[in-house]
Amino acid sequence: MEETMKSLLDDSFESAMTLTNSGAPQVPDRYVLPPSQRPALGSSLGTIETTLPIIDLSLLHEPLLRSSVVRDINMACKEFGLFQVINHGIPPSVIEGALDAATQFFDLPVEEKMLLVSADVHQPVRYGTSLNHSTDRVHYWRDFIKHYSYPLSKWIDMWPSNPPCYKEKVGKYAEATHVLHKQLIEAISESLGLEKNYLQEQTEEGSQVMAVNCYPACPEPEITLGMPPHSDFGSLTILLQSSQGLQIMDSSKDWIRVPYIEGSLIVQLGDQVEVMSNGIYKSVIHRVTVNKDYKRLSFASLHSLPLHKKISPAPELVGNNAPAYGEFSFNDFLDYISNNDCVQQRFIDTLKKSNS
Numbered sequence: 232m233e234e235t236m237k238s239l240l241d242d243s244f245e246s247a248m249t250l251t252n253s254g255a256p257q258v259p260d261r262y263v264l265p266p267s268q269r270p271a272l273g274s275s276l277g278t279i280e281t282t283l284p285i286i287d288l289s290l291l292h293e294p295l296l297r298s299s300v301v302r303d304i305n306m307a308c309k310e311f312g313l314f315q316v317i318n319h320g321i322p323p324s325v326i327e328g329a330l331d332a333a334t335q336f337f338d339l340p341v342e343e344k345m346l347l348v349s350a351d352v353h354q355p356v357r358y359g360t361s362l363n364h365s366t367d368r369v370h371y372w373r374d375f376i377k378h379y380s381y382p383l384s385k386w387i388d389m390w391p392s393n394p395p396c397y398k399e400k401v402g403k404y405a406e407a408t409h410v411l412h413k414q415l416i417e418a419i420s421e422s423l424g425l426e427k428n429y430l431q432e433q434t435e436e437g438s439q440v441m442a443v444n445c446y447p448a449c450p451e452p453e454i455t456l457g458m459p460p461h462s463d464f465g466s467l468t469i470l471l472q473s474s475q476g477l478q479i480m481d482s483s484k485d486w487i488r489v490p491y492i493e494g495s496l497i498v499q500l501g502d503q504v505e506v507m508s509n510g511i512y513k514s515v516i517h518r519v520t521v522n523k524d525y526k527r528l529s530f531a532s533l534h535s536l537p538l539h540k541k542i543s544p545a546p547e548l549v550g551n552n553a554p555a556y557g558e559f560s561f562n563d564f565l566d567y568i569s570n571n572d573c574v575q576q577r578f579i580d581t582l583k584k585s586n587s
């Protein structure tokens with residue numbers, strides 16, 4: 232244990248942020264990906280531009296238009312497992328406040344951020360670098376802070392107290408995303424032909440983890456990544472990005488850049504919705520590229536059922552066939568990542584195997 236903590240601390244001192252600030256001309260070897268996993272930046276090979284769906288959420292509140300918005304959501308979920316939302320109701324000042332607080336946090340001296348370092352995925356607040364679950368895998372060009380956010384009154388005292396505005400500004404954003412998640416999960420349940428409140432009880436008491444990510448400018452963005460390909464474990468992730476960098480894998484296994492649209496938020500389907508829909512919708516595989524010129528921030532608000540609550544396929548969507556998925560809870564996911572040496576691209580695939 233002591234060894235692990237020592238190497239964790241050593242690596243954190245050489246986090247991407249520290250390396251960028253010290254003007255490192257190259258990325259250290261441990262960040263260098265094998266050629267087949269590199270992002271092919273600047274070439275059209277393997278990365279395509281496609282128009283991704285943009286949903287005007289204000290129309291969900293128009294009784295005559297709701298069903299057509301729900302249909303658009305159904306198409307977006309089937310084709311991409313992702314859509315962007317505009318007119319989502321979160322004021323620009325709340326979004327700017329959260330980004331400002333995160334900028335100030337990541338600019339703190341490394342010793343101060345280190346006070347929050349933990350390798351324990353059950354910790355309610357964790358600062359970390361790319362290194363997180365294992366000590367010997369490839370590292371990624373990212374610093375992050377993760378905290379439990381719901382119910383806020385239970386967790387917020389544990390959040391960083393520096394910068395002093397952090398709790399208030401990020402807290403406002405976390406509350407706003409909780410409200411937005413409720414609207415989205417209702418529309419998604421409807422889009423599957425389920426009752427609007429199919430998951431209401433479970434999501435009202437659900438958990439929310441806020442992953443605040445910082446990807447500093449990188450001297451060699453073509454040979455590394457900010458985050459490796461993965462799907463998120465929860466029901467939905469609501470993602471705020473300060474600039475472009477996110478890519479998703481389409482059904483032909485090509486990478487698609489998700490454009491930056493000012494004021495918009497990105498909605499990604501997670502593994503819990505894939506299970507609930509019995510595979511009608513798939514969780515989206517995504518990764519993050521970095522760039523030479525500027526720092527990118529993102530807030531990934533990962534919503535899920537309560538820690539112990541198992542998600543299983545909706546009986547209406549199983550019909551007479553056997554369910555395609557076994558059930559799992561957020562706790563099962565946490566146990567998996569703390570007991571395995573590296574993170575699976577899709578946690579849900581380990582589940583299918585263990586249940587078949």
Ligand SMILES: O=C(O)CCC(=O)C(=O)O
Nearest residue numbers: 442444472477519529531
């Ligand atoms: O930074 C991003 O755009 C994505 C972050 C992400 O995938 C995550 O935190 O799970």
Ligand SMILES: [Fe+2]
Nearest residue numbers: 462463517531
């Ligand atoms: Fe993610």
